[in-house]
Amino acid sequence: MKKSWGWAGLIALVLCLSVTFLAGCAKKSALKETALVSPESRPAAKASPAPSKSTDDAAAREKARRDQALREQALREAAAREAAERGKKEAAARATAIMKELQIPDINFDYDKYNLTPLAQSILKAASPAFVKYPAYKLVVEGHCDERGTGEYNLALGEKRAEEAAKYLVDLGIGKERIKTISYGNEMPLDKGHDEAAWAKNRRARFVIFPPVK
Template identity: 50%
Template sequence: MRDRNLLLVSLLILAVAFAAGCAKRQLTKSDMDRADAIAAKIARAEKMGAKDCAPKELAAAKAELDHARHEAAEHHEEAEKYFAAADKAADALLSKTIPCWAAKAPKPIAMPADAPTVTLSANPGEIAKGTCSTLSWSTTDATGASIDKGIGNVGTSGRRQVCPPETITYKITATGAGGEATSSAMVKVVAPGAMMLENIYFDFDKSFIRKDAKPVLEKVAAHMKKTPMAKLQVEGHCDERGTSEYNMALGQRRANATKKYLANLGVDGSRISTITYGEEKPADPGHNENAWAKNRRAVFVLR
């Protein structure tokens, strides 16, 4: 009986030892991290078309990884060499897949550059002969610009004073990566006498500015501001009634009142001169109230 019990104990010990020898060892965290890193390389290659670019290398890398996982579970102490082999196979897979993927990848399409724009203006657009205007221009998406009529290359934005002797149209051309654009501006040149400004009129024996004269004077002031180089002469006139000496003085008062009003509107007084002609230069030679009303006036002459 005692021998039988010893035999049973011995058999039990052998069974436990055999079971322990046959049990699979679990993957450690280090093994799982290594396997995940290799699997990520393989997944990257698959996204890049490894199935078509490197089918043999893809199959080999997957097989090596499966083998490494199996061996790590069976014989942990030898797992490193199997993971190293799987890692090498994954690198070989990427080495063949990446150039193939790059060759097949669509080439980036270069976006066309925006076409340039340009504007050119002249201020004032109409000048008396011998005076000047200012050209102003601006551009977008331009790398260079030039203006004709002898001006040549200019910046992509700027201003330039011009004093043409006759009516002229300037043209600017802006260039850039997207092509070129043009714009034009005309400067009209007229003889000083041709720029007739409307007269203003006065009541009998008076020199104050009437209400109906104010809109006219505002237009004269606006024109003078647009032509900063222009000079203005104001002529004072009277009708034939009164003495010659009295009318000369009255004509001067009318010219002076007109100049003062223009100065109050912002015109530099140094640009305005006055002269009186009294009754010497009638607009209408008649001897009635209608003619006299036309002769009581201030006349503007641009110089």
Template identity: 45%
Template sequence: MFLLGLYGVGCPKRVVRVDDRAVSSQETRQQQQDLERAREEAARQEREKAEEAAREAARIKEEEGRRAAEAAREAERKKREFERSLVPKKELPGIEGKVLDSRLLKDVHFDFDRYDIREQDAQILKENAAILLKYPDVKIQIEGHCDERGTAEYNLALGERRANSVKKYLISLGVPAERLSTISYGKEMPLDPGHNEQAWAKNRRAHFTILMK
């Protein structure tokens, strides 16, 4: 307990006694109120965080659903595009089932008596590989062809080496080996029947055939 002296003009001196316990009680109530407000504020912030997290989760789920729907539509579009690119091909010896050509898959060509992949043809194979990777159900046969010069036996072997070079390159680009097969037609199926360098350059090629069971 402590004493307060109060003075006023023309007033006699008075002494007021204040109980320390009353002051302490007021401070305790204030502290409790402050603590309660702090708890309420913390709870409010937690609710806001939870609500924001729920909104973000819903947004992410909606975005994932939208992307999945777009991917499905794009896959269907690409499938239709690939199907439109297919054209029937005449029956080939040694192949059972339906065979098709695709306008999307481009031939690659070779120098005379060579089977290594040229730089400009490597780019074509990269584009072909990208197409094949988009359509994982498609299986292809790689045909090796030669020009008319040389013996039939030699050109059959050279055509096989050309087809295998292309196959190995496609595998290196990620196309599964089980989707690729090879065959050599040597000089028996020229693209251009001419007997000059221009025709020969066209005939030294690897061609892609779609195999359908």
């Protein structure tokens, strides 16, 4: 019985060694085959496609178009600013020219009188066409007196002088609603002297022009 188990054990041991040997050979063969596979035979990873030349050209054209549009817009804006500035300067120059055209020299009166002298009438006649031409402009006529007489008397006399000048301008075609009058009596002398030459200058009507309100 012991002899029978001895042979059986020996046979089993041989079989186990054979199986182990064969398994090891198979594993080595698989590893060898794996090692023998060439890198070139492996499938290459897919690379991202490079941008085509046509795509680059289209992008460049679009950028150039946008840049050109921005340049043109900047030029238009600059031209508009220049035109606006030029318009302001032209308007200011025109307003200055009109004000100069509308200026009326002072007219003078005889002592204690308010009627217009021939010289005063000729001055107002020469000035009236400009006021007819520019109806939006208004006028204040100031009446002044010399220092002789009471303050109350001179205020009344100055008012009569201003009203007489205003009435004459209305008769020349200037709308009455465009003219106002005010008297300063002897409160605002043009010449502060105390002789006939100074008094003659101070007996006057002064004309103040007002441009249209914007």
